[in-house]
Amino acid sequence: xxxxxxxxxxxxxxxxxxxxxxxxxxxxxxxxxxxxxxxxxxxxxxxxxxxxxxxxxxxxxxxxxxxxxxxxxxxxxxxxxxxxxxxxxxxxxxxxxxxxxxxxxxxxxxxxxxxxxxxxxxxxxxxxxxxxxxxxxxxxxxxxxxxxxxxxxxxxxxxxxxxxxxxxxxxxxxxxxxxxxxxxxxxxxxxxxxxxxxxxxxxxxxxxxxxxxxxxxxxxxxxxxxxxxxxxxxxxxxxxxxxxxxxxxxxxxxxxxxxxxxxxxxxxxxxxxxxxxxxxxxxxxxxxxxxxxxxxxxxxxxxxxxxxxxxxxxxxxxxxxxxxxxxxxxxxxxxxxxxxxxxxxxxxxxxxxxxxxxxxxxxxxxxxxxxxxxxxxxxxxxxxx
Numbered sequence: 001x002x003x004x005x006x007x008x009x010x011x012x013x014x015x016x017x018x019x020x021x022x023x024x025x026x027x028x029x030x031x032x033x034x035x036x037x038x039x040x041x042x043x044x045x046x047x048x049x050x051x052x053x054x055x056x057x058x059x060x061x062x063x064x065x066x067x068x069x070x071x072x073x074x075x076x077x078x079x080x081x082x083x084x085x086x087x088x089x090x091x092x093x094x095x096x097x098x099x100x101x102x103x104x105x106x107x108x109x110x111x112x113x114x115x116x117x118x119x120x121x122x123x124x125x126x127x128x129x130x131x132x133x134x135x136x137x138x139x140x141x142x143x144x145x146x147x148x149x150x151x152x153x154x155x156x157x158x159x160x161x162x163x164x165x166x167x168x169x170x171x172x173x174x175x176x177x178x179x180x181x182x183x184x185x186x187x188x189x190x191x192x193x194x195x196x197x198x199x200x201x202x203x204x205x206x207x208x209x210x211x212x213x214x215x216x217x218x219x220x221x222x223x224x225x226x227x228x229x230x231x232x233x234x235x236x237x238x239x240x241x242x243x244x245x246x247x248x249x250x251x252x253x254x255x256x257x258x259x260x261x262x263x264x265x266x267x268x269x270x271x272x273x274x275x276x277x278x279x280x281x282x283x284x285x286x287x288x289x290x291x292x293x294x295x296x297x298x299x300x301x302x303x304x305x306x307x308x309x310x311x312x313x314x315x316x317x318x319x320x321x322x323x324x325x326x327x328x329x330x331x332x333x334x335x336x337x338x339x340x341x342x343x344x345x346x347x348x349x350x351x352x353x354x355x356x357x358x359x360x361x362x363x364x365x366x367x368x369x370x371x372x373x374x375x376x377x378x379x380x381x382x383x384x385x
Contacts, residue, residue: 008349008353009357010356010357011356012382013042013045013381016258016289018049018050020155023154023157024149024156024158024159025039025257026159028161028170028260029276032264033262034264034294036160037068037293037367038262038293038360039058039159040056040158041367041377042056043095044084044093044373045374045377047084047086048086048089050089051086051091052155054156054157055078055094055095055153055156055157056157057097057141057144057160058095058096058098059160067369068370068372069081069095070369071095076106076144077096078096080092094154098137098140098162100131100136100141103143104130138162138172143244145159145248145251146244146247171285253283253284258286258288259288261287265292265295265296265340271347290349290358291357291358291359291380292345292359294360294362295338295360295361296341296362297338298331298335303331305335305336305339308331308335311328312332360376363376
């Protein structure tokens with residue numbers, strides 16, 4: 001656990017996972033801090049220890065979660081994880097990986113007729129946007145979360161947020177979409193479709209004619225035509241996009257959601273976590289705690305680094321005892337690293353002293369199976385070693 005001198009109250013994730021009023025747990029933080037492993041461990045513990053029908057949604061290109069859960073692959077459909085120890089509790093664990101293009105396609109199919117959907121799918125701009133455009137993955141993660149919540153099939157949804165450049169992208173996606181839908185450029189692009197389907201380059205108004213000629217010079221006639229067709233085809237769906245995004249945003253502000261910040265004891269990761277904590281507070285979203293991953297702990301906490309190094313030097317001078325000397329020096333290095341990590345963690349806990357925190361020890365190897373996930377889950381709970 002994070003030491004008491006940081007003024008952070010202890011976090012026990014079992015209190016969150018066992019609460020029937022909590023239906024969504026969102027793991028967020030910078031990339032590379034262990035969000036995927038944390039989300040999988042939480043979902044597994046919720047199913048095994050607390051008997052909850054749980055689904056974990058991950059956005060993980062490396063597919064580590066699939067390997068950890070013993071599945072050959074994950075896709076856009078929740079799949080039940082077999083072989084977990086939930087017989088006595090009655091829980092279930094399901095897992096899925098976000099496929100942003102498939103999710104976008106499903107939204108189109110759900111909210112338009114087959115002919116219009118085929119037109120949208122064939123549009124080159126849609127093909128690019130649904131696969132590679134910045135922000136699409138974050139928005140589709142929000143879309144998929146809203147879909148899972150609306151289905152009502154799971155007692156708990158655990159979300160592993162996208163590995164974005166900024167962890168805030170997940171929260172900002174709905175707002176960015178709304179700004180795009182309400183933007184002046186979009187209204188100009190929609191003007192021909194809303195005036196009877198005339199040519200993209202018709203002079204609907206003098207201002208639009210000038211605008212289209214300028215844009216045509218910059219990006220080319222074909223791309224502008226593709227973009228106009230894409231916007232016109234999706235015009236009838238835009239209201240639904242915005243409405244669902246706003247509804248999911250309200251769910252994230254509700255009592256049924258718990259945000260867990262995940263960080264490593266590194267300056268950039270802790271800085272990102274602190275920034276995210278401030279943003280959650282501004283948006284009145286429920287921050288449940290901080291999980292500090294990959295924390296190093298010396299085996300003998302009472303033996304400080306200077307004393308350990310001095311003892312190693314004395315033994316080395318006396319000759320022999322090579323094994324003991326190496327152990328003492330290794331302990332000194334680890335103790336110094338632990339102090340540095342604690343100093344980094346204190347930057348967060350001093351800024352947010354009321355946010356509960358727990359540290360998870362660094363593991364000797366990458367987590368690659370269910371037993372490893374259980375170890376991580378226990379470290380975040382009252383069963384911590």
